[in-house]
Amino acid sequence: LSFTTTLPSSKKFDDPHITLDGTPRAKVTLQSLKTLWINTGTQCNLSCENCYIESNPKNDRLSYFSPDDLHSLLTEIQTQQLPTEEIAFTGGEPFLNPHIIKLLELCLTQGFKVLVLTNAYRVIERHKSSLLLLQQKYPNQLLIRVSLDHYTLAVHEKERGDGTFLSTLETMKWFSDHHFQLAVAGRSLTQESKEVENAGYRELFSLHQINVDINSPKHFTIFPEMDEKKPVPEITEKCFSLLKLDPHSLMCASSRMVVKRKGESTIKVLACTLLAYDPQFELGTSLKNAKQTVFLNHPHCAKFCVLGGATCSQ
Numbered sequence: 422l423s424f425t426t427t428l429p430s431s432k433k434f435d436d437p438h439i440t441l442d443g444t445p446r447a448k449v450t451l452q453s454l455k456t457l458w459i460n461t462g463t464q465c466n467l468s469c470e471n472c473y474i475e476s477n478p479k480n481d482r483l484s485y486f487s488p489d490d491l492h493s494l495l496t497e498i499q500t501q502q503l504p505t506e507e508i509a510f511t512g513g514e515p516f517l518n519p520h521i522i523k524l525l526e527l528c529l530t531q532g533f534k535v536l537v538l539t540n541a542y543r544v545i546e547r548h549k550s551s552l553l554l555l556q557q558k559y560p561n562q563l564l565i566r567v568s569l570d571h572y573t574l575a576v577h578e579k580e581r582g583d584g585t586f587l588s589t590l591e592t593m594k595w596f597s598d599h600h601f602q603l604a605v606a607g608r609s610l611t612q613e614s615k616e617v618e619n620a621g622y623r624e625l626f627s628l629h630q631i632n633v634d635i636n637s638p639k640h641f642t643i644f645p646e647m648d649e650k651k652p653v654p655e656i657t658e659k660c661f662s663l664l665k666l667d668p669h670s671l672m673c674a675s676s677r678m679v680v681k682r683k684g685e686s687t688i689k690v691l692a693c694t695l696l697a698y699d700p701q702f703e704l705g706t707s708l709k710n711a712k713q714t715v716f717l718n719h720p721h722c723a724k725f726c727v728l729g730g731a732t733c734s735q
């Protein structure tokens with residue numbers, strides 16, 4: 422004879438399925454795998470103050486992704502006839518990965534759209550000739566998204582370190598002059614309105630003659646800041662209707678991220694790009710498992726994805 426007792430949770434984000442007050446936790450089901458993110462490795466040439474994945478020159482918790490790892494994923498997409506349109510690369514700094522050009526080429530030759538996130542700080546220099554070849558061969562498939570945290574040197578460098586602003590702008594100018602599709606990701610690090618932010622970036626790009634379409638959400642985004650110290654509410658199913666938010670608009674409804682953890686021989690499929698280290702968001706070792714429903718049991722789900730500045734207190 423045995424008794425099973427379910428003890429109530431004693432703190433928030435404890436039970437994956439139920440919030441602290443006993444309400445069903447919000448969950449998101451994968452609609453279709455439109456974008457497959459590859460984390461190229463957590464090493465970075467910068468040590469930004471609030472990097473959500475804690476990248477820096479010494480962080481190798483996620484190893485460099487290899488062409489063999491990618492090849493097996495692309496084969497899976499083909500054999501399972503997945504509706505994947507885009508392969509996106511993030512890090513760390515993707516251009517530190519010694520295989521980056523090969524990884525991009527593997528995707529481009531198979532007709533995928535490719536997005537690469539980069540800090541564009543010095544690291545592009547070594548890849549310029551290879552990138553030019555890719556750009557000539559696949560002109561409409563490759564999009565480079567540069568992280569430029571703010572349109573002023575002072576705010577950008579407070580986050581990314583001295584000497585990073587002008588060097589990044591110089592690389593952006595190179596991309597622009599060579600007709601790469603260029604996007605920018607900023608961060609809302611100040612209390613400015615969206616209008617002021619947009620005007621600031623517009624003026625900066627016009628001054629340096631860098632071609633970025635500020636009016637296109639695909640080419641210009643300002644991400645909300647994640648203040649780790651601020652308390653957040655848990656997200657229940659009711660939150661979606663209260664906030665009039667479609668759960669299918671969240672990244673975990675149309676994307677997955679694949680990583681290679683240090684010391685492991687197999688890749689891991691994760692729910693999204695934001696939760697690289699929490700085992701609750703690991704969905705197995707192949708895209709077959711990617712369909713699993715994701716329970717929003719992490720402060721990032723609330724702060725970054727669902728609330729983004731709104732409140733959901735009922």
Ligand code: SF4
Pocket residue numbers: 449671672673674692693694695696715717719721722723725726727
């Ligand atoms: S942080 Fe949570 S809500 Fe946001 S995409 Fe990832 S799993 Fe989904």
